[in-house]
Amino acid sequence: MPSEGRALAFGESASRTLAAGRAGTVVAVFARAAYLDFEGDFAILVPKEVPNGPLHVRLERLPPLTVGTWARCPSGVLAIDGHRWLIPVEPWKPVCPADVLSAAPLLSDVVRHRPVLDMVAGSAGDIDDWLVPLISQGHFADACTRLFGSGAGLTPSGDDVAAGILLVVALAGSTDPELLRQLAARAPTHAISRAFLRAAAEGQSIEPIHTLLLAASVGDERLAAEAMKQLAAVGHTSGLDLAAGVRAALVALAARARSADRTPRDTISIQAQRVL
Secondary structure, X not given: OOOEEEOOEEEXXXXXXXXXXXXXXXXXXXXXXXXXXXXXXXXXXXXXXXXXXOOEEEEOOOOOOOOOOEEEOOOOEEEEOOEEEEOOOOOEOOOOOOOHHHHHHHHHHHOOOOOOOOOOOOOOOOHHHHHHHHHHOOOHHHHHXXXXXXXXXXXXXXXXXXXXXXXXXXXXXXXXXXXXHHHHHOOOXXXXXXXXXXXXXXXXXXXXXXXXXXXXXXXXHHHHHHHHHHHHOOOOOHHHHHHXXXXXXXXXXXXXXXXXOOXXXXXXXXXXXXXX
């Protein structure tokens, strides 16, 4: 039955997509998400129990939708197959710690998950064995390139880990934002996953990962544990894989900052320009 209502919240990436007034298409429908493709940009409809995210449009409930149905966004309204939702004026934006590297000690303790990756050349083992050293040497772009597209899932596990790395590097201000955007935009993976990577490269991800970073930055173990529970409920392992990427990047960059006279901003900018 057609319905009308107001979206509860929507992310900044979804805001830009819907504000463009383009026509889109429902390209995938799951129990707790419907993916809308607007000429390569995505908005994701989710029910209220799903956390906020940069691509999310949170609704009171998710109506039955069919793949292939047209979606339109005239004048602040999202219209799909008779359903209409008013879009709030102000998009959701995550709250981030002033110094993301301050989250490293506690976060490295609470994130125990190790992603399962279908990688070659001996790099599919524990990410502490190869990924952390690679990032700590300044080669975060090389690390992401190795991860893109690997593993299983709607967003492959390797993409989720790479999104965590891009998020931390973006929040740390460690390199030119345009270089991060280019790296995410060129990722050899499918378009939906690439949309999440682009958001991470701009310093935005799903709300529980930002809650985890904030909690860890102030040493709040209870809130960090609660954020980990929320991440464990995201996808099959997507939330936990994302947290693993965040952990790897934080551990690597914090160690680099301690051992070098110059800051991560200085050193990683040099390496990023060499790789890209």
